[in-house]
Amino acid sequence: MFVVHIALQGCLRGEDVAYGLTADTGGHIRYLLDLVRACDQDTGIDRIVVATRLFNGPLGADYAVPEERVSPKVSIVRLASSSPGYLAKEDLHGEVASLAQALIAWIEGQPVRPDVIHAHYADAAAVAARVEDRLGIPFAFTAHSLGRVKAKALGSLTPETPSLGHRIAAEETALARAALVIASSRDEAEVQYALYKSYDPGLIRVLPPGSDLARFQAARPCRRVDASIDRFLREPGKPALLALARPVARKNLAALVTAYGENPALQARANLVLVAGTRGDLDSLDGGMAETLRELLDLIDRYDLYGRVAYPKTHRPEDVPALYAYARVRGGVFVNPALNEPFGLTLLEASAAGLPLVATDSGGPNDIVETCGNGLLVDPRAPADIARACLRILDEPELRARFVAGGARAAAAYDWDRHAARYHALLRTLCASEPHPGEPRQLLICDIDNTLVGCDAGLRAFRLWRSEQEGLAFGVATGRSFHSAMAILEQQASPRPQVMITSVGSEIYHLDANGVSYGADTAWRAVVSRDWDRAGVKAVLSGVPGLTPQGPLEQRTHKLSYFGDAALAQTARATLDAAGLAASIIHSHGRYLDVLPPAASKGTAVDHVRALYGLSEGDVFVAGDSGNDVEMLRARRQAIIVANFSDDLASHAALGHSYVARASHARGIIEGVAHFRMLPAHAE
Numbered sequence: 001m002f003v004v005h006i007a008l009q010g011c012l013r014g015e016d017v018a019y020g021l022t023a024d025t026g027g028h029i030r031y032l033l034d035l036v037r038a039c040d041q042d043t044g045i046d047r048i049v050v051a052t053r054l055f056n057g058p059l060g061a062d063y064a065v066p067e068e069r070v071s072p073k074v075s076i077v078r079l080a081s082s083s084p085g086y087l088a089k090e091d092l093h094g095e096v097a098s099l100a101q102a103l104i105a106w107i108e109g110q111p112v113r114p115d116v117i118h119a120h121y122a123d124a125a126a127v128a129a130r131v132e133d134r135l136g137i138p139f140a141f142t143a144h145s146l147g148r149v150k151a152k153a154l155g156s157l158t159p160e161t162p163s164l165g166h167r168i169a170a171e172e173t174a175l176a177r178a179a180l181v182i183a184s185s186r187d188e189a190e191v192q193y194a195l196y197k198s199y200d201p202g203l204i205r206v207l208p209p210g211s212d213l214a215r216f217q218a219a220r221p222c223r224r225v226d227a228s229i230d231r232f233l234r235e236p237g238k239p240a241l242l243a244l245a246r247p248v249a250r251k252n253l254a255a256l257v258t259a260y261g262e263n264p265a266l267q268a269r270a271n272l273v274l275v276a277g278t279r280g281d282l283d284s285l286d287g288g289m290a291e292t293l294r295e296l297l298d299l300i301d302r303y304d305l306y307g308r309v310a311y312p313k314t315h316r317p318e319d320v321p322a323l324y325a326y327a328r329v330r331g332g333v334f335v336n337p338a339l340n341e342p343f344g345l346t347l348l349e350a351s352a353a354g355l356p357l358v359a360t361d362s363g364g365p366n367d368i369v370e371t372c373g374n375g376l377l378v379d380p381r382a383p384a385d386i387a388r389a390c391l392r393i394l395d396e397p398e399l400r401a402r403f404v405a406g407g408a409r410a411a412a413a414y415d416w417d418r419h420a421a422r423y424h425a426l427l428r429t430l431c432a433s434e435p436h437p438g439e440p441r442q443l444l445i446c447d448i449d450n451t452l453v454g455c456d457a458g459l460r461a462f463r464l465w466r467s468e469q470e471g472l473a474f475g476v477a478t479g480r481s482f483h484s485a486m487a488i489l490e491q492q493a494s495p496r497p498q499v500m501i502t503s504v505g506s507e508i509y510h511l512d513a514n515g516v517s518y519g520a521d522t523a524w525r526a527v528v529s530r531d532w533d534r535a536g537v538k539a540v541l542s543g544v545p546g547l548t549p550q551g552p553l554e555q556r557t558h559k560l561s562y563f564g565d566a567a568l569a570q571t572a573r574a575t576l577d578a579a580g581l582a583a584s585i586i587h588s589h590g591r592y593l594d595v596l597p598p599a600a601s602k603g604t605a606v607d608h609v610r611a612l613y614g615l616s617e618g619d620v621f622v623a624g625d626s627g628n629d630v631e632m633l634r635a636r637r638q639a640i641i642v643a644n645f646s647d648d649l650a651s652h653a654a655l656g657h658s659y660v661a662r663a664s665h666a667r668g669i670i671e672g673v674a675h676f677r678m679l680p681a682h683a684e
């Protein structure tokens with residue numbers, strides 16, 4: 001396979017990238033170089049090219065070199081566009097046509113054409129779409145950061161701001177045109193992308209990045225780096241609150257200085273270390289970096305923080321691990337106060353280096369902190385919250401130790417090799433023209449947790465069995481969201497479902513012909529939208545004392561989720577009835593309470609799919625294990641309860657028609673299907 005990546009902004013080269021040298025030399029380059037390094041190891045990959053923009057000027061001669069070889073299989077190709085000099089990403093939209101032309105010409109000059117293109121950031125997607133128009137090469141898209149999210153986070157900047165308008169338009173095109181969108185976190189896939197008109201969760205796959213974590217695990221202090229910080233400080237031995245980010249408005253470093261400046265206890269307890277790119281003369285900085293730095297200097301002056309805040313002017317690319325080590329050996333904390341952090345590679349780096357985190361609750365840090373348990377999330381607009389969280393970690397050694405230990409999990413959870421393996425599997429399927437499975441003659445829909453998955457050997461047997469079931473369409477029905485379901489299915493190497501009924505039946509997705517992406521069932525969306533007053537239901541339930549909303553990722557357009565016991569479920573029911581609002585309430589595991597449109601349930605969703613496939617009731621099998629499957633099992637004639645059932649399912653009054661398997665988990669599903677197939681109706 002031959003893959004071309006397009007990444008146009010910033011100062012991209014194979015080695016020694018000076019992150020923060022310009023406002024656009026940031027995490028997308030780190031991500032791409034690490035991705036490419038991991039992909040290079042795959043023997044199934046023949047060639048990888050990173051196409052970037054060629055420019056001349058004072059930033060260095062490297063960026064005017066048309067081809068840079070990174071390894072025998074990997075090279076960076078620089079394409080000339082209509083302007084010769086460096087351009088900020090906000091100005092690149094004017095170069096799209098010439099860059100697309102240059103890339104098309106370059107591809108046409110190659111002995112073999114790329115199988116797939118991967119566009120990084122909005123402007124690259126605009127180029128990729130033009131290349132696809134001309135050469136028919138499909139493209140994948142990774143945003144790295146989204147214009148609508150930035151506009152929302154920065155408030156003052158609206159989508160009408162001209163450059164953001166171009167960027168958002170390019171992102172909409174990417175969503176409408178890309179064969180696959182790769183997101184780094186569930187937050188990105190389910191919250192950030194949801195702001196777009198062309199949003200369809202089924203197009204997006206969450207593949208968390210890794211980081212060169214070994215490099216950060218091995219982080220040791222370096223005398224030269226220590227000296228570059230200590231020269232600012234009166235008591236350099238104190239714990240350090242470390243921030244490492246490009247000095248741009250979105251990173252919100254000013255809130256951290258304010259948090260520190262307004263809290264004398266924090267000043268007494270720790271120093272503040274701001275590593276914000278690399279600068280010579282402030283005036284020569286681009287992309288708002290000079291203004292951001294001036295604001296920081298102004299705050300340092302206003303709060304008279306001299307001797308307590310360090311803001312080194314430069315650091316070398318190889319110094320970054322030592323910067324984290326500086327804070328670690330002093331018992332410090334890594335702080336990321338960004339207004340929004342789409343993912344946040346620095347959080348992985350800091351964790352690997354042994355630092356606890358205080359991070360923004362907006363964006364990827366939600367996922368990272370939930371996965372690793374490595375720090376506290378804070379409202380980035382509340383400096384007092386930031387200060388409080390830092391003090392808690394500094395003052396509670398047990399908490400600190402727990403977060404440091406949690407951070408060590410980052411190395412296992414975020415791994416580029418695993419990313420590359422999953423990524424290549426998706427690209428291979430995209431590029432292969434697999435025969436379409438043909439019209440289904442039967443349909444099997446399984447619950448996921450503790451039915452399809454939960455026993456590795458059972459799932460192995462199921463995979464084999466499934467591969468021999470010609471004419472059987474296989475799907476899942478789950479309370480999980482699409483991406484949460486996809487994450488567990490991929491993690492367990494489940495067979496790829498042809499249909500996914502998610503969020504307790506309120507959403508349905510069908511596998512596209514490319515065998516990789518899914519498309520939302522818009523007819524089903526119309527069905528569940530009927531009589532659903534989400535805002536009204538939410539407003540009325542906000543007045544029920546004790547009913548606590550679950551996290552933002554669990555709230556969907558057609559599902560509101562809460563924590564609450566059975567009594568609260570009854571109160572919620574009565575409150576909705578009194579307000580004349582139609583909704584169904586599903587209470588499960590004694591504490592989860594899902595409020596759904598009246599037409600949505602796993603059972604009605606299965607029936608919708610059955611009708612879509614033109615199948616009769618006798619062609620449908622459903623399988624489940626627990627209380628939240630009752631409604632689906634009750635509604636279907638051929639219902640399978642796996643042996644490891646809970647919630648007294650086997651003796652449930654409404655489920656007398658079900659087959660209770662002797663085998664548990666996925667083996668129980670196989671047994672149940674065989675049972676129903678042997679019944680006289682099937683034998684005929």
Ligand SMILES: O=c1ccn([C@@H]2O[C@H](COP(=O)(O)OP(=O)(O)O[C@H]3O[C@H](CO)[C@@H](O)[C@H](O)[C@H]3O)[C@@H](O)[C@H]2O)c(=O)[nH]1
Nearest residue numbers: 019020026027028031144245246276277342343344345346
């Ligand atoms: O002065 C600095 C500032 C940053 N870095 C490095 O630059 C990278 C920055 O990455 P990240 O923290 O992820 O931020 P961004 O530069 O803003 O990267 C964008 O792209 C990343 C990859 O998709 C996402 O993780 C981010 O959320 C997104 O904003 C990290 O490796 C840092 O170590 C430096 O070396 N020196």
Ligand SMILES: O=P(O)(O)OC[C@H]1O[C@](O)(CO)[C@@H](O)[C@@H]1O
Nearest residue numbers: 010024025026027028144145150
């Ligand atoms: O802050 P913005 O405008 O969303 O831009 C983020 C982009 O800038 C960078 O952070 C720096 O190059 C990229 O990694 C990312 O693609």
